[in-house]
Amino acid sequence: MKFTILVNEGPYQHQSSDSALxxxxxxxxxxxxxxxxxxxxDGVNNGTRLAVPPKDDRLIQNxxxxxxxxxxxxxxxxxxxxxxxxxxxxDEAKRQGLDANNIAPGFRISGLGQLIDGNIEADRTVVFxx
Amino acid sequence: MSKKFMYVxxxxxxxxxxxxESLEVVLIAAAFEQDVSLAFIDDGVYQIAxxxxxxxxxxKGFSATYNALGDYDxxxxxxxxxxxxxxxxxxxxLMPIVYEDEDDDWAEKPSVKIVSRAEMAQVLSxxxxxxxx
Numbered sequence: 068m069k070f071t072i073l074v075n076e077g078p079y080q081h082q083s084s085d086s087a088l089x090x091x092x093x094x095x096x097x098x099x100x101x102x103x104x105x106x107x108x109d110g111v112n113n114g115t116r117l118a119v120p121p122k123d124d125r126l127i128q129n130x131x132x133x134x135x136x137x138x139x140x141x142x143x144x145x146x147x148x149x150x151x152x153x154x155x156x157x158d159e160a161k162r163q164g165l166d167a168n169n170i171a172p173g174f175r176i177s178g179l180g181q182l183i184d185g186n187i188e189a190d191r192t193v194v195f196x197x
Numbered sequence: 198m199s200k201k202f203m204y205v206x207x208x209x210x211x212x213x214x215x216x217x218e219s220l221e222v223v224l225i226a227a228a229f230e231q232d233v234s235l236a237f238i239d240d241g242v243y244q245i246a247x248x249x250x251x252x253x254x255x256x257k258g259f260s261a262t263y264n265a266l267g268d269y270d271x272x273x274x275x276x277x278x279x280x281x282x283x284x285x286x287x288x289x290x291l292m293p294i295v296y297e298d299e300d301d302d303w304a305e306k307p308s309v310k311i312v313s314r315a316e317m318a319q320v321l322s323x324x325x326x327x328x329x330x
Contacts, residue, residue, distance in 0.1 A: 073328065108218055147221060151214075179225040186326045187200055187229070194329050 069100045071185035075196030077109035078127035079120065083195035084113050088130050090193065095138055103141045103185040104131075106174075108196070111149045114142065116171035128171045135173025142174045143181045200325040201232045206241035207329065210260065211251060216244050217259055219330035224262075227269035234273040234324070235266075236317060242280045245291050245309070260292065267296025272308040279314045 076083040134140045160168040186192050208215040251258040297303040
């Protein structure tokens with residue numbers, strides 16, 4: 068089965084990122100396809116490369132990047148939600164005249180149309196949120 | 198191919214950003230020409246309550262946007278009766294949201310439909326994509 072995943076909550080604040088990661092790994096293991104993971108609301112904070120949790124804790128953002136690298140999972144951060152919360156890739160930072168960017172490897176920033184497209188293309192959409 | 202999309206609105210309009218950002222997704226889905234419905238349950242019923250005024254909290258009000266959704270062919274607003282009753286609200290406390298029916302000489306019709314919890318479950322079961330905010 069082909070899945071689109073929507074992650075609506077930020078890492079650490081809420082378990083939805085961990086649950087989504089566990090669901091995706093289990094689905095891939097069973098031979099399912101993850102068409103896209105879309106990050107919305109505070110979920111966009113899953114895509115920062117500047118998180119430094121305590122050493123004995125998991126680094127959620129790295130787990131997403133690893134998923135993209137190992138399985139080619141498409142990780143898309145909503146641009147409107149990202150702009151509100153200060154998530155920037157290099158192009159967007161330049162466009163906005165900002166002096167830094169903070170997006171983690173494997174993520175890309177795009178529009179809400181990518182969510183709707185994912186909903187249309189996938190057999191099932193699974194929402195992880197509050 | 199068009200799918201049946203349902204946006205489930207469960208949160209009050211202010212206090213968290215869910216309602217505003219949900220509305221932004223609804224507008225994009227409408228642009229993709231999908232069959233879009235909205236459900237209002239729990240505190241979500243406050244999103245379409247009459248007479249909202251955000252001046253005192255310093256936030257931009259967006260309640261007028263719900264009334265504009267009819268222009269994007271978004272005209273199925275399912276509101277759960279039990280959620281209204283639990284909050285001491287009736288249909289009269291909701292904004293009179295309408296759309297123009299192109300199949301009926303552009304007659305103005307109400308978008309809001311009050312349904313029971315059981316009917317809401319039935320409507321939800323008929324959807325292809327359910328996004329909960």
